[in-house]
Amino acid sequence: MNWTVITQSLPQFVAGFGITLKLSVIGILGALLVGAIISLVQYFRIPGLRQLATVYIEISRNTPLLVQLFFIFYGLPGLGVKLSATVSGVFGLIFLGGSYMAEAFTGGYNAISKSQIESGRALGLTDLQLARYVVLPQGLTASVPALAANVIFLIKETSIFTVIAIPELTNTALDLIGLYYNSNEYLFELVVAYAIILIPLSLALTWLERRVRYASFGN
Amino acid sequence: MLASGIKVLFAGQNMQRLLGGFLVTLRVAIIVLILGGILGVLLGALRTLHNRPLRIILRIYLEIFRIVPTVVLLFVAYYILPQTFGLNLPGEEVAVLVFTLWTAAEMSDIVRGALESVPVHQKESGLAIGLTQAQLFRYVLIPQAIPVALPGTINLATRIIKTTSLLLMISVMDIVNVGQTLVEANGHKNPSAAFWIYGMMFILYYILCAPLSQWAKRVEKKRLERANG
Amino acid sequence: MAEELLRVEHLKKSYQSKEVLHDINFAIHKGEVVALLGSSGSGKSTLIRTLNGLEDYQGGTITFAGETVHPSKATWLALRQRIGMVFQSYDLFPNLSVLDNILLGPLKVQHRSRAEAEEDARKLLASVNLADYADRYPRQLSGGQKQRIAIVRALALHPEMMLFDEVTASLDPEMVRGVLDIMTDLAKRDMTMIVVTHEMNFAREVADRVLFLSDGEILEDRQTAEFFAHPATKRAQEFLASMEF
Numbered sequence: 001m002n003w004t005v006i007t008q009s010l011p012q013f014v015a016g017f018g019i020t021l022k023l024s025v026i027g028i029l030g031a032l033l034v035g036a037i038i039s040l041v042q043y044f045r046i047p048g049l050r051q052l053a054t055v056y057i058e059i060s061r062n063t064p065l066l067v068q069l070f071f072i073f074y075g076l077p078g079l080g081v082k083l084s085a086t087v088s089g090v091f092g093l094i095f096l097g098g099s100y101m102a103e104a105f106t107g108g109y110n111a112i113s114k115s116q117i118e119s120g121r122a123l124g125l126t127d128l129q130l131a132r133y134v135v136l137p138q139g140l141t142a143s144v145p146a147l148a149a150n151v152i153f154l155i156k157e158t159s160i161f162t163v164i165a166i167p168e169l170t171n172t173a174l175d176l177i178g179l180y181y182n183s184n185e186y187l188f189e190l191v192v193a194y195a196i197i198l199i200p201l202s203l204a205l206t207w208l209e210r211r212v213r214y215a216s217f218g219n
Numbered sequence: 220m221l222a223s224g225i226k227v228l229f230a231g232q233n234m235q236r237l238l239g240g241f242l243v244t245l246r247v248a249i250i251v252l253i254l255g256g257i258l259g260v261l262l263g264a265l266r267t268l269h270n271r272p273l274r275i276i277l278r279i280y281l282e283i284f285r286i287v288p289t290v291v292l293l294f295v296a297y298y299i300l301p302q303t304f305g306l307n308l309p310g311e312e313v314a315v316l317v318f319t320l321w322t323a324a325e326m327s328d329i330v331r332g333a334l335e336s337v338p339v340h341q342k343e344s345g346l347a348i349g350l351t352q353a354q355l356f357r358y359v360l361i362p363q364a365i366p367v368a369l370p371g372t373i374n375l376a377t378r379i380i381k382t383t384s385l386l387l388m389i390s391v392m393d394i395v396n397v398g399q400t401l402v403e404a405n406g407h408k409n410p411s412a413a414f415w416i417y418g419m420m421f422i423l424y425y426i427l428c429a430p431l432s433q434w435a436k437r438v439e440k441k442r443l444e445r446a447n448g
Numbered sequence: 449m450a451e452e453l454l455r456v457e458h459l460k461k462s463y464q465s466k467e468v469l470h471d472i473n474f475a476i477h478k479g480e481v482v483a484l485l486g487s488s489g490s491g492k493s494t495l496i497r498t499l500n501g502l503e504d505y506q507g508g509t510i511t512f513a514g515e516t517v518h519p520s521k522a523t524w525l526a527l528r529q530r531i532g533m534v535f536q537s538y539d540l541f542p543n544l545s546v547l548d549n550i551l552l553g554p555l556k557v558q559h560r561s562r563a564e565a566e567e568d569a570r571k572l573l574a575s576v577n578l579a580d581y582a583d584r585y586p587r588q589l590s591g592g593q594k595q596r597i598a599i600v601r602a603l604a605l606h607p608e609m610m611l612f613d614e615v616t617a618s619l620d621p622e623m624v625r626g627v628l629d630i631m632t633d634l635a636k637r638d639m640t641m642i643v644v645t646h647e648m649n650f651a652r653e654v655a656d657r658v659l660f661l662s663d664g665e666i667l668e669d670r671q672t673a674e675f676f677a678h679p680a681t682k683r684a685q686e687f688l689a690s691m692e693f
Contacts, residue, residue, distance in 0.1 A: 062377065062428035063421050064384035066395060071417040074402060078224055078414030118502055119539040119598070123553040123605065124528035133552055137543040152285075159288035163388065170290055183298035190291055198286045 005185040009176055013189050016172030021197065023086070023168060024155045027093030031154060032147070034094055035101020042102070043109055043131065053102070060099035065160050068092045073164045089161045093154060100150045108143025109135055144212050148205035152198060159194075169193050224411030228419055233401055237416070240397030241423050244383045247311060247393070251318040251379050256372070258319065259326020264356070266331040277327065284324035290385055293317050297389045310389040318382060325375055333368035334360055366442045373435035377428040384424070394420060450478040453513055453609060453640050454499070460507035461491075461498060461664075468494055469664045472508070476609075479638040483651035483672070486661035487687055492644045495661065496611050499642065500524070500533045513608065529557055532602030533611040536618050538594040540586035546573070546597055547582040553605045565604070572600045576630055592623025599630055609640040616647060648693035652676050660684045 038057070041049045060068075072095075073088040083091065112135050120134045162171035173190040177183045228234060266277050284292070296317045300306040308316070337360050345359040386393035398416045405412040454476040461469035469491050476482055484492045497503045499510065501524030510517040512531070517523055540549050547569060554565035573579050576596045586594055595615055602610060612631065616624045628650050635641060635654045645651055651658065651672070658675040660668040662683045668675060679685045 058429060058432075059421070059425060062381075062432055063424045064381035066384040066387070067417060067420045067424055070395070070399070071414075071421060074406075074413040075417040076414070078411030113537070113539070115535055115537040115539045116541065119535060120541070121502065122500055122528055122533040122535075123601065124525055124557040125552070126525060126557075129556050133544070133556065134541055138541070141543070156288040159290040160385070162290070170288070170294075173291075174294065177298065183302065187291070187295050187298060191287055191295070194287055194291065202286070 001188065002182065002185055005180070005182045006189060009182075009186060009189065012172050012176065013169070013193055016167060016169040017193050017197075019166065020155075020158050020168040020193075023090055023093065023161065023166070024158050024197075027090050027097060027158070028151055028154050030090065030094035031097025031101045031150070034098030035103075035105055038098060038102035039105035039109065042106055043135075044127075057099040057102060060095055061103075065092060065096045065157050066163055068095055069160065069164050085161075085164045085166050088164060089158070089166045093157065096157065097150060097154045100153065101147065104143045104146035104150055105139070107146055108141070109139035111142040112138050141212050141215075145209050148209060151205065152202055155197060155201070156194075222411075224409050224413070224415045227401065227405045227409055227412040228415050230405075236397050236401065237394060237419060237423075240392060240394035243311070243391065244380070244386065244393045244395075245427070247315060247318070247386060247391075248376075248380045248383050250315055251322055251383075252376055254315070255319040255322025255379070256326055258323035260330050262323060262327035263330025264334065266327060267334045281324045281328055284321050289317070289321055289382055290388065292321065293385055293389060310391040311386070313389060314383075314386050314391060318379065321382075322375065322379055325378075326372070329368050329371040329375065330364070332371075333364035336367050337363045366438075366445075370435045370439035370442070373431050373438065377431045377435075380427050380431075381424065394423060450480075452476070453478045453480075455511040456499075456508070457511070458508035459495075459498065459505055459510065461494060461503060461505045467664065469498070469505070472664075472666055474659055474666060474669055476640060476642065478608075478640055480657065481635045481639075481641045481643065481655045482657045482659060483655035484642060484644045484659050484661065485648075485651060485687070487690075490661040491664040492661045493613055494664075496533075496613050496642055496644050500528060500531055500611055502533075529553070529605050530608045531611060532605060532607035532609070533613065534595070534598050534602050534615050536614040538591060538598050538615075538618070540589075540594050540597060540601070542586050544585075545582070546578070546584050546586070546589070549586070549597065550601045550604050553601065558605060569600070569604055572603055573597075575633075576600055590623060591619050592626050595619060595623070595627050596630055599627070603634075609642070610634065612641065612643045612645070614644050614646065616645065646691070648676075648688070648691050652693075660687070662687075 038053045041053045069088060069092040072083060072092050073085060076083065116134060116138070117130065120130045125133065158168055159170040161168050162174055165171060167175070169190060173186045176186045180186075228237075262277055262280075266274055268274075287295075293314065296313050297310070300308060300313060341359055341363065342355060345355045350358065383393060384395050387395040387399065390396070398420050402413045402416050452475050456472055456474050459469055459472040460467060472495060474482075484496060486492045494503055498505050501519070504519060510519075512527060517527065540546070541552070544552065547566070550569040550572070551562075551565055554560045554568070555562060558565075570579065570582060573582055576599070578593060578596060578600075581589065581593065581597070586597075589597070599615070615631075616627050619627065624647070628647065631641070631643065631650075632654050643651070643655065655672045658668065658670055658672050659666050660670075660675065660679075660681070660683075662681075667681045668679065668684050670680070675684070676688065679688055
């Protein structure tokens with residue numbers, strides 16, 4: 001391991017680190033939004049939209065991000081839709097993540113026991129009130145572990161952005177290897193960079209899961 | 220303009236080449252599923268034993284494969300194996316090695332979770348009638364753990380299939396790589412070729428993964444219905 | 449005799465092709481307490497759930513306070529304010545405080561003023577000796593306390609009739625008394641009640657009438673004392689002999 005190589009390449013990695021973080025945050029927020037909307041469409045069984053949501057989830061979950069990115073970046077121009085690599089990447093991540101988040105939310109709603117729902121009905125709550133005061137608040141809590149797992153998953157998936165040459169972390173490392181061949185050092189930096197993002201985040205999310213769980217269910 | 224691109228799909232040997240790439244994808248996925256599955260079951264069973272150092276080591280192994288993106292693991296193996304260990308493997312074998320270790324890590328967690336989901340009183344009842352540890356696994360734990368582990372395992376299979384798309388990155392001629400080659404060869408004359416070729420890829424991956432996802436959902440639903448009476 | 453509040457005629461209920469309630473007929477008058485007895489699987493829970501619109505039915509009519517119930521979502525939404533129900537699983541909403549659990553119905557369903565509903569809720573809490581628990585969360589309470597609050601939550605809508613579906617069945621033995629006392633108290637204050645229970649002593653003390661169900665049919669509809677002293681059917685005799693009380 002040559003430390004000069006590492007210190008010299010540090011600025012590039014810091015830049016890649018920033019791009020990975022930025023695109024992850026935008027992608028994850030977008031995926032949460034899409035996922036929340038889709039899960040509500042499914043919960044309320046909104047006719048038409050619901051079938052559309054099912055088709056979307058099916059396609060999104062059963063194809064790799066890499067193919068989704070190629071399709072958006074290289075395929076869509078055939079339809080006259082030209083997007084930059086970065087925008088394609090973010091759209092791809094939202095397209096992929098939206099379905100995972102939707103299933104996490106839905107799983108949370110479904111975790112609410114039948115007896116909770118009947119207790120609400122017995123009080124005369126309408127479907128909308130039942131959702132607003134009983135199912136959604138508890139369902140969101142129940143979906144936190146799955147949402148957290150998706151956050152980690154999506155950050156890792158940004159490494160695939162390298163195939164459309166977005167200069168995030170993985171792309172930075174591969175470019176440097178291509179130029180200077182110091183693969184040991186660059187790969188070491190790459191792994192460390194992901195560890196810096198993901199280890200504290202995964203610890204924080206575990207802590208959050210416990211807290212949220214305790215706050216709502218007391219165990 | 221869009222319609223002209225579809226011809227590229229069926230021109231010459233193009234479709235055959237794409238399907239050939241698809242077979243490479245399939246081959247890697249199946250080998251990885253079998254090898255990783257077996258290794259994962261063993262590691263998962265070991266993780267339920269009361270051996271602290273062993274549990275810690277296996278946990279660290281799992282966490283490493285969970286934290287580091289698979290793409291990165293792939294490149295680490297791709298560059299480090301020949302340089303540090305003098306091991307010059309073809310790309311496909313490097314990929315099989317990395318994906319297998321990743322699959323084993325994920326599988327070990329599914330298996331551990333399933334084994335531990337069997338209630339303690341089941342184990343105690345088994346031991347109480349004089350079963351050995353091995354008999355306990357064979358007759359009590361494994362039969363009850365399989366339904367719990369099955370949906371996760373099927374989903375892992377779809378994840379393996381999707382992960383094979385990374386083969387492209389280390390220059391294995393998988394379906395994505397073949398597709399990309401076709402796009403590069405035809406893209407100038409026919410800008411919409413990419414739409415159809417990547418669209419075709421979408422369909423092929425979908426055909427492979429969708430039935431598995433459906434199966435996993437069905438199995439899980441049945442299990443929950445049974446569990447809740 | 450007081451005015452009739454509920455009448456059930458020729459009620460039939462099936463799951464898929466299996467009929468689980470056959471031709472159920474009975475009437476309940478205001479202030480009456482009726483115990484619904486029977487072994488497990490006899491259909492008593494299904495019957496009481498039907499009376500709150502939680503189960504649909506395939507034939508017959510339910511008449512409540514002189515009006516025939518048209519089994520639609522809207523009808524039941526309105527009726528549930530007048531027919532309270534408490535379940536075996538003391539399902540307070542874990543995301544709401546005790547007070548908010550109780551206020552949910554009065555505020556969101558009946559659109560009463562917060563000040564009035566809250567005063568009412570606190571009075572009801574005090575009546576079950578849980579006045580100090582208004583701001584706690586369900587996780588901080590014992591099963592018995594939760595069930596008492598679930599009863600208060602149903603009473604807060606000021607229903608004309610209360611349905612109790614095995615409300616003490618999941619409680620620790622030492623918690624049962626407190627819940628039964630509240631129900632006894634309600635009965636004394638002339639609440640109309642239908643109670644599914646396995647607590648035979650409670651049924652004998654509190655109920656005016658017993659409906660004995662077996663295999664989805666009402667085999668006996670008798671005054672409580674008569675039923676316990678001289679059960680008419682063999683099924684009822686066997687049932688009473690099998691219960692410890």
